[in-house]
Amino acid sequence: MKELLNVRQRTNEPRRRWFSSESLDLIVWMSDEDRLIGFELCYDKLHNEHSISWSENGGFRHMAVDDGEQRPGKHKATPMLIPNGHYNINKIQASFYNISHTLPQDIASFVSEAFSKQQPN
Numbered sequence: 001m002k003e004l005l006n007v008r009q010r011t012n013e014p015r016r017r018w019f020s021s022e023s024l025d026l027i028v029w030m031s032d033e034d035r036l037i038g039f040e041l042c043y044d045k046l047h048n049e050h051s052i053s054w055s056e057n058g059g060f061r062h063m064a065v066d067d068g069e070q071r072p073g074k075h076k077a078t079p080m081l082i083p084n085g086h087y088n089i090n091k092i093q094a095s096f097y098n099i100s101h102t103l104p105q106d107i108a109s110f111v112s113e114a115f116s117k118q119q120p121n
Contacts, residue, residue, distance in 0.1 A: 001102045014038070019107075021099055022046070028107055029055070034109040043095050052092055054114045061088060062087045089118055 001019040009015055014029040014037060020110050025042040038055035042065065049065035100108040 001099050017107075019101075019103060024095060024099060026096075026103070026107075026111070028110070039111055039114070040093065041096060041111065043092055050087065052087065054111075054118075058068065060114075060118055089115070 001021045001024065004013060004018040004020055007016060007018045014031060017028050019026040019028075023043065023045050025040075025045065027040045027042075028036055029038040031037050038053065038058075040051055040053035042049060042051045044050055049052065051063045053061050053063070096111060096115065100112065103111075
C-alpha cells in the first residue's frame, strides 16, 4: 500500500492518514498526541466495495458502499456508506494480512490487534 499525501483533514475530526492499493484502502485516525485511535478498511474496491471500521468508542462497524452509479438517467451521486451487517472476517483479515507488510509497523500492528479481538460474524 502507498500512503496518499496531502489528505484532506476535516474540521473537528481526528487527523487521518490514508493508504491505498488496487483492492484496499486503509484510513487511520490519530489523536492529537499521534496515538492511533481508529481505522476504516475498504475492501473489494473493484467489484462490491465494503468497509469495516473500528474505533475506541464504537467498536466494529460494517458497511456497504453505494457508489452512486446505479441511477439510470441521472448523474452519478456521491458515494455513501449504508449498513451491511454480514461479513466474512476471515476473508477481510486475509486481505489485510496480504498487504500489511507494506504498511508502517505500528499501523499494521494496530489493525491486526483490533482484528484479533473481533468475533466471527
